[in-house]
Amino acid sequence: MKSNLHIPPDIPLNDQDELIPKFAEIGLDQFAPYLLNRITSRWNSSILEAARQYGLTTRQMRTLAVLSDKDGRPVNDLATLTVTNQSTMSRALISMEKKGFIMRKPRSSDSRFIEVYLTEKGRQVFERFWPVFYWHFRRLFHGVEESEFAAFVATLHKILRNVQHQPF
Amino acid sequence: MKSNLHIPPDIPLNDQDELIPKFAEIGLDQFAPYLLNRITSRWNSSILEAARQYGLTTRQMRTLAVLSDKDGRPVNDLATLTVTNQSTMSRALISMEKKGFIMRKPRSSDSRFIEVYLTEKGRQVFERFWPVFYWHFRRLFHGVEESEFAAFVATLHKILRNVQHQPF
Numbered sequence: 001m002k003s004n005l006h007i008p009p010d011i012p013l014n015d016q017d018e019l020i021p022k023f024a025e026i027g028l029d030q031f032a033p034y035l036l037n038r039i040t041s042r043w044n045s046s047i048l049e050a051a052r053q054y055g056l057t058t059r060q061m062r063t064l065a066v067l068s069d070k071d072g073r074p075v076n077d078l079a080t081l082t083v084t085n086q087s088t089m090s091r092a093l094i095s096m097e098k099k100g101f102i103m104r105k106p107r108s109s110d111s112r113f114i115e116v117y118l119t120e121k122g123r124q125v126f127e128r129f130w131p132v133f134y135w136h137f138r139r140l141f142h143g144v145e146e147s148e149f150a151a152f153v154a155t156l157h158k159i160l161r162n163v164q165h166q167p168f
Numbered sequence: 169m170k171s172n173l174h175i176p177p178d179i180p181l182n183d184q185d186e187l188i189p190k191f192a193e194i195g196l197d198q199f200a201p202y203l204l205n206r207i208t209s210r211w212n213s214s215i216l217e218a219a220r221q222y223g224l225t226t227r228q229m230r231t232l233a234v235l236s237d238k239d240g241r242p243v244n245d246l247a248t249l250t251v252t253n254q255s256t257m258s259r260a261l262i263s264m265e266k267k268g269f270i271m272r273k274p275r276s277s278d279s280r281f282i283e284v285y286l287t288e289k290g291r292q293v294f295e296r297f298w299p300v301f302y303w304h305f306r307r308l309f310h311g312v313e314e315s316e317f318a319a320f321v322a323t324l325h326k327i328l329r330n331v332q333h334q335p336f
Contacts, residue, residue, distance in 0.1 A: 042331035163210035
Protein backbone atom coordinates (compact mmCIF):
# COMPACT_ATOMS: atom_id res chain seq x y z
CA MET A 1 0.00 0.00 0.00
CA LYS A 2 1.50 3.34 -1.04
CA SER A 3 0.68 6.72 0.44
CA ASN A 4 0.18 9.88 -1.54
CA LEU A 5 3.56 11.20 -0.43
CA HIS A 6 6.05 12.31 -3.02
CA ILE A 7 9.78 12.87 -2.73
CA PRO A 8 10.27 16.69 -2.73
CA PRO A 9 11.69 18.02 -6.03
CA ASP A 10 14.97 19.10 -4.41
CA ILE A 11 15.71 15.52 -3.37
CA PRO A 12 17.67 13.69 -6.08
CA LEU A 13 15.92 10.31 -6.17
CA ASN A 14 15.95 8.56 -9.52
CA ASP A 15 12.26 8.87 -10.07
CA GLN A 16 10.74 12.08 -8.72
CA ASP A 17 7.25 10.82 -9.28
CA GLU A 18 7.74 7.68 -7.26
CA LEU A 19 5.17 7.30 -4.49
CA ILE A 20 6.79 6.45 -1.21
CA PRO A 21 5.39 4.37 1.67
CA LYS A 22 4.42 6.04 4.94
CA PHE A 23 6.67 5.41 7.94
CA ALA A 24 3.94 3.36 9.64
CA GLU A 25 3.66 1.19 6.52
CA ILE A 26 7.36 0.29 6.76
CA GLY A 27 6.99 -0.06 10.52
CA LEU A 28 9.49 0.72 13.26
CA ASP A 29 10.56 -2.95 13.47
CA GLN A 30 11.61 -2.98 9.82
CA PHE A 31 13.26 0.44 9.88
CA ALA A 32 16.88 -0.68 10.03
CA PRO A 33 18.41 2.66 11.16
CA TYR A 34 16.22 2.50 14.27
CA LEU A 35 17.47 -1.04 15.01
CA LEU A 36 21.08 0.03 14.36
CA ASN A 37 20.74 2.86 16.87
CA ARG A 38 19.15 0.67 19.54
CA ILE A 39 21.86 -1.98 19.20
CA THR A 40 24.82 0.41 18.97
CA SER A 41 23.69 2.36 22.00
CA ARG A 42 23.33 -0.78 24.16
CA TRP A 43 26.61 -2.22 22.89
CA ASN A 44 28.46 1.04 23.66
CA SER A 45 27.03 1.24 27.19
CA SER A 46 28.13 -2.27 27.99
CA ILE A 47 31.61 -1.73 26.53
CA LEU A 48 32.00 1.60 28.36
CA GLU A 49 31.18 -0.20 31.59
CA ALA A 50 33.58 -3.07 30.86
CA ALA A 51 36.46 -0.79 29.73
CA ARG A 52 36.06 1.36 32.83
CA GLN A 53 36.77 -1.69 34.99
CA TYR A 54 40.12 -1.93 33.22
CA GLY A 55 40.82 1.79 33.76
CA LEU A 56 40.15 2.61 30.09
CA THR A 57 37.80 5.07 28.41
CA THR A 58 35.88 3.94 25.32
CA ARG A 59 38.12 6.13 23.16
CA GLN A 60 41.33 4.70 24.63
CA MET A 61 40.03 1.18 24.21
CA ARG A 62 39.04 1.81 20.59
CA THR A 63 42.42 3.41 19.83
CA LEU A 64 44.28 0.45 21.32
CA ALA A 65 42.07 -1.97 19.37
CA VAL A 66 42.55 -0.16 16.07
CA LEU A 67 46.32 0.02 16.58
CA SER A 68 46.54 -3.61 17.63
CA ASP A 69 44.84 -4.43 14.31
CA LYS A 70 47.41 -2.31 12.43
CA ASP A 71 50.19 -0.17 13.84
CA GLY A 72 51.64 3.12 12.58
CA ARG A 73 48.38 4.73 11.50
CA PRO A 74 48.14 8.48 10.82
CA VAL A 75 46.15 10.56 13.33
CA ASN A 76 43.41 11.29 10.75
CA ASP A 77 42.80 7.60 10.12
CA LEU A 78 42.65 6.90 13.85
CA ALA A 79 40.04 9.63 14.27
CA THR A 80 37.89 8.13 11.50
CA LEU A 81 38.29 4.54 12.68
CA THR A 82 37.49 5.31 16.32
CA VAL A 83 34.57 7.61 15.34
CA THR A 84 36.18 10.61 17.05
CA ASN A 85 36.63 14.14 15.79
CA GLN A 86 40.16 15.29 14.96
CA SER A 87 40.79 17.64 17.87
CA THR A 88 39.40 15.22 20.46
CA MET A 89 41.59 12.51 18.94
CA SER A 90 44.72 14.68 19.16
CA ARG A 91 44.02 15.41 22.84
CA ALA A 92 43.32 11.73 23.56
CA LEU A 93 46.63 10.74 21.94
CA ILE A 94 48.60 13.21 24.08
CA SER A 95 47.00 11.71 27.18
CA MET A 96 47.63 8.14 25.96
CA GLU A 97 51.27 8.97 25.23
CA LYS A 98 51.66 10.27 28.82
CA LYS A 99 50.25 6.97 30.08
CA GLY A 100 52.83 5.16 27.97
CA PHE A 101 50.22 3.37 25.78
CA ILE A 102 51.30 4.83 22.43
CA MET A 103 54.12 6.70 20.68
CA ARG A 104 53.69 9.42 18.04
CA LYS A 105 56.40 9.57 15.39
CA PRO A 106 56.85 11.67 12.23
CA ARG A 107 56.49 9.49 9.12
CA SER A 108 59.97 8.70 7.82
CA SER A 109 59.10 9.58 4.20
CA ASP A 110 57.31 12.84 5.08
CA SER A 111 57.74 14.38 8.52
CA ARG A 112 54.59 16.52 8.17
CA PHE A 113 52.58 13.38 8.93
CA ILE A 114 52.45 11.95 12.43
CA GLU A 115 51.99 8.20 12.76
CA VAL A 116 50.86 6.48 15.92
CA TYR A 117 52.40 3.28 17.29
CA LEU A 118 51.41 1.00 20.14
CA THR A 119 53.97 0.60 22.93
CA GLU A 120 54.55 -2.75 24.60
CA LYS A 121 52.60 -1.43 27.59
CA GLY A 122 49.69 -0.35 25.35
CA ARG A 123 49.67 -3.78 23.75
CA GLN A 124 49.57 -5.50 27.13
CA VAL A 125 46.76 -3.24 28.38
CA PHE A 126 44.64 -4.10 25.35
CA GLU A 127 45.47 -7.81 25.58
CA ARG A 128 44.26 -7.85 29.18
CA PHE A 129 40.97 -6.24 28.14
CA TRP A 130 40.47 -8.14 24.87
CA PRO A 131 39.03 -11.39 26.31
CA VAL A 132 36.26 -9.39 27.99
CA PHE A 133 35.65 -7.40 24.82
CA TYR A 134 35.57 -10.65 22.86
CA TRP A 135 33.09 -12.14 25.30
CA HIS A 136 30.73 -9.19 24.73
CA PHE A 137 31.19 -9.62 20.98
CA ARG A 138 30.33 -13.33 21.22
CA ARG A 139 27.29 -12.58 23.33
CA LEU A 140 26.11 -9.95 20.84
CA PHE A 141 26.11 -12.56 18.07
CA HIS A 142 24.80 -15.41 20.18
CA GLY A 143 22.67 -17.66 17.95
CA VAL A 144 24.04 -16.16 14.72
CA GLU A 145 25.63 -18.85 12.54
CA GLU A 146 28.89 -18.26 10.68
CA SER A 147 27.24 -17.86 7.26
CA GLU A 148 24.62 -15.47 8.67
CA PHE A 149 27.40 -13.45 10.31
CA ALA A 150 29.33 -13.30 7.03
CA ALA A 151 26.26 -12.06 5.14
CA PHE A 152 25.56 -9.52 7.87
CA VAL A 153 29.13 -8.13 7.70
CA ALA A 154 28.94 -7.99 3.89
CA THR A 155 25.79 -5.84 4.11
CA LEU A 156 27.44 -3.64 6.75
CA HIS A 157 30.35 -3.04 4.35
CA LYS A 158 27.91 -2.09 1.61
CA ILE A 159 26.07 0.44 3.75
CA LEU A 160 29.31 1.81 5.20
CA ARG A 161 30.40 2.53 1.63
CA ASN A 162 27.04 4.23 1.04
CA VAL A 163 27.38 6.56 4.04
CA GLN A 164 30.99 7.32 3.14
CA HIS A 165 30.68 7.99 -0.54
CA GLN A 166 27.23 9.33 -1.13
CA PRO A 167 26.43 13.01 -0.72
CA PHE A 168 24.42 12.90 2.48
CA MET B 169 45.19 -19.54 13.93
CA LYS B 170 44.37 -19.19 17.61
CA SER B 171 46.28 -17.16 20.15
CA ASN B 172 47.18 -18.32 23.62
CA LEU B 173 44.54 -16.04 25.16
CA HIS B 174 41.96 -17.49 27.48
CA ILE B 175 38.64 -16.10 28.64
CA PRO B 176 39.17 -15.00 32.29
CA PRO B 177 37.52 -17.33 34.82
CA ASP B 178 35.00 -14.68 35.94
CA ILE B 179 33.60 -14.45 32.42
CA PRO B 180 30.74 -16.92 31.95
CA LEU B 181 31.51 -18.35 28.50
CA ASN B 182 30.36 -21.92 27.93
CA ASP B 183 33.81 -23.33 27.69
CA GLN B 184 36.35 -21.61 29.93
CA ASP B 185 39.22 -23.44 28.30
CA GLU B 186 38.37 -22.25 24.82
CA LEU B 187 41.23 -20.46 23.11
CA ILE B 188 40.13 -17.18 21.59
CA PRO B 189 41.47 -15.42 18.50
CA LYS B 190 43.44 -12.20 18.82
CA PHE B 191 41.73 -9.00 17.71
CA ALA B 192 44.12 -8.66 14.75
CA GLU B 193 43.21 -12.20 13.67
CA ILE B 194 39.54 -11.27 13.46
CA GLY B 195 40.51 -7.94 11.88
CA LEU B 196 38.87 -4.55 12.20
CA ASP B 197 36.95 -5.04 8.95
CA GLN B 198 35.25 -8.17 10.26
CA PHE B 199 34.58 -6.80 13.72
CA ALA B 200 30.89 -6.00 13.33
CA PRO B 201 30.52 -3.67 16.37
CA TYR B 202 33.14 -1.40 14.82
CA LEU B 203 31.19 -1.31 11.54
CA LEU B 204 27.92 -0.69 13.43
CA ASN B 205 29.47 2.30 15.20
CA ARG B 206 30.92 3.79 12.02
CA ILE B 207 27.59 3.48 10.19
CA THR B 208 25.36 4.67 13.04
CA SER B 209 27.53 7.70 13.67
CA ARG B 210 27.46 8.78 10.00
CA TRP B 211 23.74 8.08 9.72
CA ASN B 212 22.98 10.14 12.84
CA SER B 213 25.07 13.10 11.63
CA SER B 214 23.26 13.21 8.33
CA ILE B 215 19.83 12.90 9.97
CA LEU B 216 20.68 15.57 12.56
CA GLU B 217 21.59 17.89 9.70
CA ALA B 218 18.43 17.07 7.74
CA ALA B 219 16.10 17.36 10.76
CA ARG B 220 17.61 20.72 11.71
CA GLN B 221 16.58 22.10 8.33
CA TYR B 222 13.00 21.26 9.32
CA GLY B 223 13.40 22.92 12.74
CA LEU B 224 13.56 19.56 14.53
CA THR B 225 16.10 18.03 16.90
CA THR B 226 17.02 14.37 16.45
CA ARG B 227 15.07 13.50 19.60
CA GLN B 228 11.94 15.33 18.43
CA MET B 229 12.18 13.68 15.03
CA ARG B 230 12.59 10.21 16.57
CA THR B 231 9.67 10.82 18.94
CA LEU B 232 7.42 11.91 16.08
CA ALA B 233 8.50 8.89 14.01
CA VAL B 234 7.90 6.40 16.83
CA LEU B 235 4.46 7.92 17.58
CA SER B 236 3.52 8.00 13.91
CA ASP B 237 4.27 4.26 13.87
CA LYS B 238 2.03 3.73 16.93
CA ASP B 239 0.24 6.32 19.00
CA GLY B 240 -0.53 6.39 22.75
CA ARG B 241 2.78 4.96 23.94
CA PRO B 242 3.85 5.23 27.60
CA VAL B 243 6.76 7.60 28.36
CA ASN B 244 9.06 4.68 29.32
CA ASP B 245 8.55 2.98 25.98
CA LEU B 246 9.22 6.23 24.12
CA ALA B 247 12.48 6.66 26.02
CA THR B 248 13.59 3.14 25.07
CA LEU B 249 12.49 3.40 21.45
CA THR B 250 14.13 6.78 20.87
CA VAL B 251 17.33 5.70 22.74
CA THR B 252 16.90 8.49 25.31
CA ASN B 253 17.17 8.36 29.08
CA GLN B 254 13.97 8.80 31.09
CA SER B 255 14.53 12.29 32.46
CA THR B 256 15.72 13.70 29.14
CA MET B 257 12.64 12.14 27.51
CA SER B 258 10.31 13.73 30.07
CA ARG B 259 11.85 17.16 29.45
CA ALA B 260 11.69 16.68 25.67
CA LEU B 261 8.00 15.77 25.90
CA ILE B 262 7.19 18.93 27.89
CA SER B 263 8.89 20.99 25.21
CA MET B 264 7.13 19.10 22.40
CA GLU B 265 3.77 19.57 24.12
CA LYS B 266 4.43 23.35 24.27
CA LYS B 267 5.13 23.30 20.54
CA GLY B 268 1.82 21.54 20.02
CA PHE B 269 3.41 18.36 18.54
CA ILE B 270 2.12 15.89 21.15
CA MET B 271 -0.37 15.50 24.00
CA ARG B 272 0.23 13.64 27.25
CA LYS B 273 -2.82 11.92 28.74
CA PRO B 274 -3.31 9.65 31.78
CA ARG B 275 -4.14 6.08 30.67
CA SER B 276 -7.89 5.60 31.01
CA SER B 277 -7.53 2.23 32.80
CA ASP B 278 -4.82 3.43 35.21
CA SER B 279 -4.17 7.15 35.63
CA ARG B 280 -0.70 6.55 37.12
CA PHE B 281 0.53 5.91 33.58
CA ILE B 282 0.97 8.76 31.14
CA GLU B 283 0.47 7.98 27.46
CA VAL B 284 1.71 10.17 24.65
CA TYR B 285 -0.31 11.00 21.55
CA LEU B 286 0.59 12.79 18.35
CA THR B 287 -1.42 15.96 17.58
CA GLU B 288 -2.51 16.78 14.05
CA LYS B 289 0.25 19.41 13.96
CA GLY B 290 2.85 16.85 15.09
CA ARG B 291 1.69 14.45 12.41
CA GLN B 292 1.98 17.13 9.74
CA VAL B 293 5.46 18.15 10.90
CA PHE B 294 6.64 14.54 10.64
CA GLU B 295 4.95 14.00 7.28
CA ARG B 296 6.78 17.02 5.87
CA PHE B 297 10.10 15.63 7.08
CA TRP B 298 9.46 11.97 6.25
CA PRO B 299 10.24 12.08 2.51
CA VAL B 300 13.71 13.46 3.29
CA PHE B 301 14.20 10.89 6.03
CA TYR B 302 13.07 8.17 3.59
CA TRP B 303 15.49 9.41 0.97
CA HIS B 304 18.38 9.04 3.44
CA PHE B 305 17.14 5.55 4.32
CA ARG B 306 17.01 4.60 0.63
CA ARG B 307 20.52 5.95 0.07
CA LEU B 308 21.82 4.02 3.06
CA PHE B 309 20.60 0.77 1.52
CA HIS B 310 21.50 1.64 -2.04
CA GLY B 311 22.50 -1.57 -3.84
CA VAL B 312 20.97 -3.83 -1.17
CA GLU B 313 18.36 -6.15 -2.69
CA GLU B 314 15.07 -6.88 -0.92
CA SER B 315 16.11 -10.37 0.21
CA GLU B 316 19.47 -9.12 1.48
CA PHE B 317 17.68 -6.35 3.38
CA ALA B 318 15.25 -8.86 4.92
CA ALA B 319 18.13 -11.09 6.08
CA PHE B 320 19.96 -8.06 7.46
CA VAL B 321 16.93 -6.93 9.47
CA ALA B 322 16.40 -10.49 10.77
CA THR B 323 19.97 -10.54 12.10
CA LEU B 324 19.50 -7.09 13.64
CA HIS B 325 16.45 -8.40 15.51
CA LYS B 326 18.48 -11.34 16.79
CA ILE B 327 21.28 -9.16 18.10
CA LEU B 328 18.85 -6.60 19.54
CA ARG B 329 17.32 -9.44 21.56
CA ASN B 330 20.83 -10.41 22.67
CA VAL B 331 21.68 -6.93 23.95
CA GLN B 332 18.29 -6.62 25.63
CA HIS B 333 18.06 -9.95 27.38
CA GLN B 334 21.56 -11.02 28.14
CA PRO B 335 23.36 -9.90 31.27
CA PHE B 336 25.82 -7.46 29.75
